[in-house]
Amino acid sequence: MANSSDSKSIQGFSKLNKRGKIKWIVENFFKDPESVMHELMSYWHRNEDQQKVLDGFSENTISNFPLPFSVAPNVVMNGKTYCVPMVTEESSVVAAASSAAKFWQDRGGVKAQIIGTEKLGQIHFYWNGDGDSLKSLIPELEKRMREDAKEHLFNMEKRGGGLKKIKLIRFPQLENYFQLLCSFETCDSMGANFINTCLESFSQTLEMYIEKSPLISDAYREIEILMSILSNYTPDCLVEVSVDCNIHELGSFGDEIDADDFALRFYKAVQIAKADVHRAVTHNKGILNGIDAVVLASGNDFRAVEACIHAYASRDGQYRSLSECTIENDRFIFSMQVPLALGTIGGLTNLHPMAKRSLELLENPDAETLMMITACTGLLQNFAALKSLVTTGIQKGHMKMHMENILSHLNATQEQRNKAREYFSDKKISYNEVRKFITS
Numbered sequence: 001m002a003n004s005s006d007s008k009s010i011q012g013f014s015k016l017n018k019r020g021k022i023k024w025i026v027e028n029f030f031k032d033p034e035s036v037m038h039e040l041m042s043y044w045h046r047n048e049d050q051q052k053v054l055d056g057f058s059e060n061t062i063s064n065f066p067l068p069f070s071v072a073p074n075v076v077m078n079g080k081t082y083c084v085p086m087v088t089e090e091s092s093v094v095a096a097a098s099s100a101a102k103f104w105q106d107r108g109g110v111k112a113q114i115i116g117t118e119k120l121g122q123i124h125f126y127w128n129g130d131g132d133s134l135k136s137l138i139p140e141l142e143k144r145m146r147e148d149a150k151e152h153l154f155n156m157e158k159r160g161g162g163l164k165k166i167k168l169i170r171f172p173q174l175e176n177y178f179q180l181l182c183s184f185e186t187c188d189s190m191g192a193n194f195i196n197t198c199l200e201s202f203s204q205t206l207e208m209y210i211e212k213s214p215l216i217s218d219a220y221r222e223i224e225i226l227m228s229i230l231s232n233y234t235p236d237c238l239v240e241v242s243v244d245c246n247i248h249e250l251g252s253f254g255d256e257i258d259a260d261d262f263a264l265r266f267y268k269a270v271q272i273a274k275a276d277v278h279r280a281v282t283h284n285k286g287i288l289n290g291i292d293a294v295v296l297a298s299g300n301d302f303r304a305v306e307a308c309i310h311a312y313a314s315r316d317g318q319y320r321s322l323s324e325c326t327i328e329n330d331r332f333i334f335s336m337q338v339p340l341a342l343g344t345i346g347g348l349t350n351l352h353p354m355a356k357r358s359l360e361l362l363e364n365p366d367a368e369t370l371m372m373i374t375a376c377t378g379l380l381q382n383f384a385a386l387k388s389l390v391t392t393g394i395q396k397g398h399m400k401m402h403m404e405n406i407l408s409h410l411n412a413t414q415e416q417r418n419k420a421r422e423y424f425s426d427k428k429i430s431y432n433e434v435r436k437f438i439t440s
């Protein structure tokens, strides 16, 4: 069993400077320390100030981990054309979003609307008093909480946001457990810090109220505040996106699939993802290919977005497709409602130099517009994936894009690359086939 005298363990690593950290890492974990050190340092930003900004985002940083910064042009949403920034490591994702954007550009684009922007936070506490009487005291308690947190609420209220309501929640299976579920409006920020600061202030007010209020009997003065934290489940911070057209406008897909066949095959694919969890997870992964890429590019919290979206996809007790397809009166409608707690100010959005550029590329949208653009990209991504799946199959397009990775893996020269691209333009691509071609 590993212990602290193990050569792979270290005390005080966090206190070493960056070079010291790298030195210890390369000497203890790599066979060729010199070249690894060189490689790690080669990814440092050439501008020292910029590197300091990047280092500030995390801890124990030793280098940077570059990912491609891409764009999907021609995304028409509510009549306006966007060029959407996407950060992803997976080939064919950006091509797919771009291709679906191009497809819908001539068919009315994507329609998007905000359903709600409510963010949530919770104070979890244990108390041996009576829930019903505490419930009746909530308005009075809320007034005091607002008063005590005035300085934290002030700026957000000026922007039109702040604390919206407080609800007392109980879970019968948890003895003496109570929760204050607080709902907030955080305007253009994602609001995590604002919410957490308010909650910590509210929890102090709650504690004091229980301990001192004449309306609480002396037998119930003891309260244990366990924790106060925002909830990343924000089902009412919701956006709706859709595309629709007459079925014949869908066009045909090769010799064998006409518009009617396509619409029906597409509809069936969505129905399967509504019914079967195995398919639903893959289907939603396709949506998240688009959503995550925009969330990352805009410096938002993709873990929070992912966790929320998956919980939302299970809201009726079974994990299902997020998107819907209907065929009605000869019209093909493809839509999705998705919760997205995003911000365009605060956090990394204005600190990360590329996130700042992403927002600039989107003409500095407010949070609601970013929510809609992000959902839009998710829907387009889903459309492209299903379009491929129910027509040519996914591998054709995916491998066409993935061929560059195969060629890099095989250390192909420029000449070999050019020849391979030409040779495989009308052939099935696989790692083995490309390898055989390169080495023949």
Ligand code: HMG
Binding pocket: 090, 091, 092, 093, 094, 095, 096, 097, 098, 099, 100, 102, 282, 283, 284, 285, 286, 287, 289, 381, 384, 385, 386, 388, 389, 394, 396, 397, 398, 400, 401
């Ligand atoms: P294609 O028909 O061969 O493309 O499709 P094309 O060469 O005819 O080009 C048409 C347009 O596609 C282009 O227009 C671009 O918009 C875009 P143009 O720019 O020429 O005016 N496009 C590209 N954009 C940038 N770089 C490129 C590029 N190539 C085309 N190199 C395509 C090829 C990959 C788009 C298509 O096959 C496709 O959409 N496939 C789906 C790919 C996909 O979903 N990939 C995600 C990974 S698979 C996955 O994780 C999800 C999944 O499991 C989810 C699920 O199961 O539901 C599938």
